[in-house]
Amino acid sequence: MAATEADRDPSALCSEFLDFSAKDTASRWLAAADLQQEVCRHLAIYVPRIFCLGLSGSEREEQREELACQLLLLAPLEWLLLGEEPAAGLALLQENNQPSALCGHVFKVGEPTYSCRECAADPTCVLCMKCFLGSVHKEHRYRMTTSGGGGFCDCGDSEAWKTGPYCQKHTPGDGNQDTDKDPVAHLPTDMVGRAFSVFFIILKYAVDLLTWEHEDLLPAGLQPPEREDTYYCMLFNDEVHTYEQVIYTLQKAVSCSQKEAVSFATTVDRDGRKSVRYGDFQFCEQAKSVIVRNTSRQSKPLRVQVMHSSVVAHQCFALKALSWLGQIIQYSDGLRRILCQVGLQKGPEGENSSLVDRLMLNDSKMWKGARNIYHQLLMNSLLMDLKYKKIFAIQFAKNYRRLQTDFMEDDHERVVSVTSLSVQLFTVPTMARMLMVEENLMTTIIRTFVDHLRHRDPQGRFQFDRYTAQQAFKFGRVQSLIGDLKYVLISPPSKWSDQLRLKFLEGFYAFLELLKCMQGMDPVVRQVGQHIEMEPEWEAAFTLQMKLTNIITMIQEWCSTDERVLIEAYKKCLSALSHCHSSLPDGEQPISLSLAGHSVETFRYQVSQEKVSIHLPVCRLLAGLHVLLSRTEVASRFPEQLPLGELSPPLLIELPLRCLVLCAQVHAGMWRRNGFSLINQIYYYHNVKCRVEMFDKDIIMLQAGASMMDPNHFLMIVLSRFELFHVFSTADIRKRYREANKDLVQQNTLIEEMLHLIIMVVGERYVAGVGQVEPYDEVRREIIHLLSIRPMAHSELAKALPENGNKETGLERVIDSVASFKKPGVTGRGLYELRPEWNRYFNLYFHHYSRADQSKAEEAQRKLRRQSGEDTALPPPPPPPLCPLFGSLVNLLQCDVLLAIEGAVLQWAVEPSGGGWTESMLQRVLHLVGMALLEEQQQLENSSGYEDVTFNYTCKITRPGEAPSTSGSVLALLESLQNAPHLEVHKDMIPWILKMVSNIKMMRERTSSASSFTVSPERGSEETMKDKDKAERKRKAEMARLRREKIMAQMSEMQKHFINENKELFQQSMEELEASTSATRHSPPSAELTCVSQVAVGPRRVGGTERRQLVTCILCQEEQEIRGHSRAMVLAAFVQRSTVLSKNRHCNLPNPEHRDPLFMHPDLCLGIHTASCGHIMHATCWQRYFEAVQLKEQRRQQRLRGHTSYDVENGEFLCPLCECLSNTVIPMLPHAASPDHSVENPSLEVWLKTTNQQIAALHSAHRTQSDGAAEEAEPVVPQGFKVDFTPQNPFSSSISEMITTFSLSTYKVGLKVNPNEQDPRVPVLSWSSCAYTIQSIERLLMDEEKPLFGSLPCRQDDCLSSLTRFSSACWTAAPLKTVHTHFIRLLSALVPDTQVENTQSILEIDMFHLLVYSVLAYSSIHCLDQSGCSVVDSGHLHLLHLVTVAHLVQILLTSTTEEVCMDQDNSGSEEEELTCQLYSTLRNHLGSVLPEVSSGWQLYRCLKAGVLPFLRAAALFFHYLNSTAPPVELLIAGPGQWEALCSYLSLPSNLLLLHHNQQTLLKPLIHSWCCHPGVRQTLQGGGAIIRFPRESNRLIELPEDYSVLINQASSFTCPRSGGDKSRAPTLCLVCGCMLCSQSYCCQTEVDGEDVGACTAHTFTCGAGLGLFLRVRESQVLFVAGKTKGCFYPPPYLDDYGETDQGLKRGNPLHLCAERYRKIERLWRQHGIAEVIGHAQEANQALVAIDWQHL
Secondary structure (H helix, E strand, O other): OHHHHHHHHHHHHHHHHHHOOHHHHHHHHHHOOOHHHHHHHHHHHHHHHHOOOOOOOOHHHHHHHHHHHHHHHHHHHHHHHHOOOHHHHHHHHHHHOOOOOOOOOEOOEEEEEEEEOOOEOOOOOOEOHHHHHOOHHHHOOEEEEEEEOOOEOOOOOOOOEOOOOOOOOOOOOOHHHOOOOOHHHHOOHHHHHHHHHHHHHHHHHHHHHHOOOOOOOOOOOOOOOOOOOOEEEEEEOOOOOOHHHHHHHHHHHOOOOHHHHHHHHHHHHHHOEEEEEEEOHHHHHHHHHHHHHHHOOOOOOOOEEEEEHHHHHHHHHHHHHHHHHHHHHHHOHHHHHHHHHHHHOOOOOOOOOOHHHHHHHOHHHOOHHHHHHHHHHHHHOHHHOHHHHHHHHHHHHHOHHHHHHHHHHOOOOHHHOHHHHHHHHHOOHHHHHHHHHHHOHHHHHHHHHHHHOOOEOOOOOEOOOOOOHHHHHHHHHHHHHHHHHHHHHOOOOOOOOHHHHHHHHHHHHHHHHHHHHHOOOOOEOOOOOOOOOOOOOOHHHHHHHHHHHHHHHHHHHHHHOOHHHHHHHHHHHHHHHHHHHHOOOOOOOEEEEEEOOEEEEEEOOOOOOOOEOOOOHHHHHHHHHHHHHHHOOHHHHOHHHOOHHHOOHHHHHHHHHHHHHHHHHHHOOOOHHHHHHHHHHHHHHHOOOOHHHOHHHHHHHHHHHHHOOOHHHHHHHHHHHOOOHHHHHOOOHHHHHHHOOOOHHHHHHHHHHHHHHHHHHHHOOOOEOOEOOOHHHHHHHHHHHHHHHOOEOHHHHHHHOOOOOOOOOOHHHHHHHHEEEEOOOOOOOOEEEEOHHHHHHOOOOOOOOOHHHHHHHHHHHHHHHHHOOOOOOOOOOOOOOEOHHHHHHHHHHHOHHHHHHHHHHHHHHHOOOOOOOOHHHHHHHHHHHHHHHHHHHHHHHHOOOHHHOOOOHHHHHHOOOOOOOOOOOHHHHHHHHOOOOOOHHHOOHHHHHHHHHHHHHHHHHHHHHOOOOOOOOHHHHHHHHHHHHHHHHHHHHHHHHHHHHHHHHHHHHHHHHHHHHOHHHHHHHHHHHHHHHHHHOOOOOOOOOOHHHOOOOOOOOOOOOOOOOEEEOOOOOOEEEOOOOOOOEEEEEEEEEEOOOOOOOOOOOOOOOOOOOOOOOOOOOOEEEEEEEEEEEEHHHHHHHHHHHHHHHHHHHHHOOOOOOOOHHHOOEEOOOOOOEEOEEEEOOOOOOOOOOOOOOOOHHHHHHHHHHHHHHHHHHHHHHHHOOOOOOOOOOOOOEOOOOOOOOOOOHHHHHHHHHHHHHHHHHHHOOOOOOOOOOHHHHHHHHHHHHHHHHHHHHHHOOOOOOOOOOHHHHHHHHHHHHHHHHHHHHOOHHHHHHHHHHHHHOOOOOOOOOOOOOHHHOOHHHHHHHHHHHHHHHHOOEOOOOOOHHHHHHHHHHHHHHHHHHHHHHHOOOOOOOOOOOOOOOHHHHHHHHHHHHHHHHHHHHOOOOOOHHHHHHHHHHHHHHHHHHHHHHHHHHHOOOOOHHHHOOOOOHHHHHHHHOOOOOOOHHHHHHOHHHHHHHHHHHHOOHHHHHHHHHHOOOOOOOOOOOOOOOOOOEHHHHHHHHHOOEOOOOOOOEOOOEEEEOOOOOEEEOOOHHHOEEEOOEEEOHHHHHHHHHOOOEEEEEEOOOOEEEEEEOOOEEEEEOOOEEOOOOOOOOOOOOOOOOEEOHHHHHHHHHHHHOOOHHHHHHHHHHHOHHHHOOOHHHO
């Protein structure tokens, strides 16, 4: 029904195309009375006829739509607007336009964006790549990220950059300085009028349709002339249902294929909606009901509408029209301004009636595609016009609450919501402040936020317990409001107006209301008796805290810039805190405490029994403001304006103290029964993400309280809250334990924690405002303490430092002054090490150390000091002076209560019987004593006279203790502890303290005696102490050395004694050792002969010495000699297909069933590589092991369905010793026998004649077998050649079985077929693997410039040796006739044979493979020769000669010699003459196909270079085949290689003599080679010519700068989904192809299974193995087959020597050539599969990934 419509329609349209004139239509419209009506009538007629004619999908259909839309709809509009030919009119507009300096480039998904960390006003200010490269910022510290789409380039916006706002392209010229001038003035007046009309009509049309609610009707004036019954079933996107659910439902509902369903789902996800059925109403309604029914089970159903086709058509055109508007305004800023006016003009309905308002307020009702297009238009128009940007911002702020509420209800991501435009508006500081003043924006945001968090407890605090999924989703959405608030506050104002103060304070009060709802939320009570049943919800509260951390910091920064604001904020915060306190139920029993002659009133409260909360944001904000009062000196200048008198210090410290006591009790293990939620809360409380506004502020609050109270009172309250008061207030030690309701260990921990707290309260002065320091000092101190633990990488340091709102830590400003950088090697990362001069600033009780960090740092520091020969004491570092407001803190150190505590602990240490003390308790006390002494020393040094010094610690510690502890003075106790044997650890600290005391006494005496003359005698006394120390150490070291020597002498005496007693035993083992070492030496006894005697091939070859091969089985540990008839020993091996050497990776191989692998093409398009880990087993042991693996795998499959890192069904296993991936075993065979020199050596001619006769005899025998009777004359059979002879198998049955096993493995892997022993191709594939493996190793050695022999690791050496010997024997396991046939065909390629048809041309054969195959197959012919007068070696030599000559011809045929003018002797050498001679012979045969070459020198050079890889590979082959030791020259890289190679292969060093000396014999052969039709055809361009030497394959060149890659990837579109951006663009490192990975759109079928683009690509490019770079993740991906893969560190590093996987840090990345070479080497060594195997074994999570979908 619908189809016939569609068929008829286009043809009707075509005829109208020809008659339609856009110009005439436009003039008709202009003449009309009502333009709007005319245009709408035109649209009503044409739009339904152009768009939506059935379920279109083809590209042709889309092109037709585009063309018709442009000609029939948009062209008349352009004529109407411009009044002339559109192309000319637009060009003219652009020419007259004066563009603004703003770049405004809108980012695509995944495009690189750059932010300058030095100049950007905030992190949201970014540049596109073009602007960045043309700006000053590329020389600065910048951050590179990938865009999520949306957002635009801020180049040209002077508010976004502190310096350098313009790139070269956007620098404003002199002409356009006048920015306030109206750009509309540049346009002709008649055009202005027309533009207003056209823009209004089109924009109104688009807005009407996009906000249209009816599915069946159209707005008035757009009704089509005739209405048809055609509908669409339209499916909409939501963020609830998964791809799988949608695909499954669609297959059911509209009965489409899986592929179509995937395509539908992809489009719905991308565009937000897609029509899935077209037809009459009933037909579509039915599909709708199926979809709704199928998706409404677990959640709300998918949204589906049945819409009339004309409605859909108009909506499609509405989007096209909006895009058209966006394009037109790019030509002229005047038109842009007009569109802005039209969009924001209020309609007749008043408030919120402008077209832009209507779009905004209906945002959440639109689908994704529509939103994206109109957001894009808003960005191109309103946000690019500064005047209208303000007006739009005001509208946005007015509707802010409503937009956010819509967003909460909507389930689309924020990226596609209009609320995401806040980042474009609120981050402009002037705009943000204007909105704050005019629209009260700050208050609006905060109130909206508070309103959306509705769950409260009876006290009005937030309550997050037992969150439902719906609430969690909503909470996630609400957090975006915090982001908006952050944008508003991101840059503090430099000038304040009264209005701004007023509105900011109003916002501040709203914020305090928010904090009051958080104060005391999630309270906890200690569980006693039984463990908590359900873990309480704690994460939401901490998420909120983390999100607000930056806001709280920013609000404090705002307050610090204006004194009036700060004072008001402080007052308000204080009253909020007292309001919180008044609601606390803590007014219980008041109690009075007295200790050391002081008493204080407080009330009874125990953290271990009452409710306590970790969330105290109001308190902490007050602490922050208090520090600002000190930092800005407001407290000292305007004390009368501050309510400091109203402060009640005990109340200030109460809540933070409880929180710190809670942490201490958790550390002491008193809250174990409260489960993990509390442990996690404590962890985050101290964690770098939260501590700035939590833990740090609590310490500051205690410091503020302590500085305003009597220190004794403060300490007594602390003791009371720690529940330790009784411990120090009773004299009787036994009573102390009786009273404690905790066990002793817990109590000791609490005492340690309490002492640590006192250290922190007095000592933590590195906050500007508490101590006289700068923020710089604070960061430096953090870094010093981090690097004191161990050297760290830049990223570790950055992670451990708190970030500010701009994501900066201040690390870079400081790091170089305190640390030195060590560059990384090929692995690992760069590390920073602390410079030694900063070690003296180390503080063992640094407040941000966790316990683990503290012990590591202590250990590292002591070790350092030991190494440099200093004493190992770790005294406190010199403290910075305190600010006046906190000045009285130091009195804590000398107050009576602290002295009493110190005295008590020291007293317990003197009598260490009760176990009531610990070493760390003592250590903390010593630290406190040290701090007090340093403080006193500093005061003395800085004072003018003795009277000024109020700090008098040394006097106090000499007084004996008061009641209750009537111990001696602190000093006396220290002196008695100095030599206590049980205090080894602190032996250095106590002398340090005593030394300090004596120094201070001397200073005091000196000051009192001569106050005018002050000098610090500390140095001198330290020196003498040091000298004494050194002498003492030296003496001890000497004694230790003597003791060691004595012990060594005793030991060697005992050894001699033992050897004498067991003499014969030792004698025997020594002899064996000598014998075995001489046997394993490679060089034969005749090593002193010259290298000439080392010949590896031919009758003159030198046999390997008859050495026994003893090997040990790794499984049963038995030793065995390798012999032909003993039990089989095997080597674990891995066989894989490879394209590493391939010169034609995408060649289409024929079906494996019919593929003939006998001749390898020189392009080596697919090889079989064998590698081994070198571990040897008995065949029987291996079989048992493999059976066990199979059994285990079956059991595992029944239990769980995951993969393992190896595939047992494919015969894979892990080597039992090294866990290297293997899939077969190579049998180990004995060395070749020594040659028989008694037999004479036939010449090439004789050998060829004999061999031809032998072949003829075999031909005839084969025919006889097949035809039954011989008819023709019997051929001449050489003497002793028995055609029907069956040679005996030289191997035992177990070895033969293993030979078959390995042969079948190479056959199975190489051809990808099931094993079949009868297949004649089995031996060929074994030979092929041998040849290919040797070739690939030869290439590696060549490229790495290593010598040919002696540089291979043992595992490769053993592998090649076993592989070659196995290949030479594998013919014994195949039927003889098969091998004979192979040899006959191989030889026919060199020596023409009439019996063999369709032979290959010489240009289609890889000569090294031919050599290996023919040498290995020749044994099967030779074994029939029972005459005893020939040796197999002469056959090998003649085959080598023949193949070498063929290779020379091959090289000359394919050589390209570009003329190089060089001065050479014209009298060319013999080599050159012979080369020219051979070349002219070839030209005689081939004529003009070969170019004429005058220079023999060049030809010879070309020939020598081309044949070298072949000779090297042949040398390796014969070395392993015949076990001949190589000549010395080939064991080193250097000159003399060529001659040594030739003599080793018994070839003349002038290879052309091979041809010259046998000219008559070779002439007919060369003739037949050249006249093969394939040769002429290839040379005339009938196929790719492979030139020699073949260039080694390398991985692709990567750009030095990573952002180039990101840019490439961002412009890469998915090849399948019509120009859509790819989500995970992935680069193949082997061929440079960009792929769309990890997406449904690009899945293809391989062997009946759906696989992703990368996996599919590996089968065409890398024979199932791939190396990829995931560009957006900066990750290398290795894939092997469908189930195996792993991630590998990328070769890109930042300046700190670290990779950035996932591009999280955003530092600029540059290519590290060494690391890329390492990856390349892995690939060329065929080690990728092994790396994947090891990675998957090490990390089981990798096994679970569906690699095939990548």
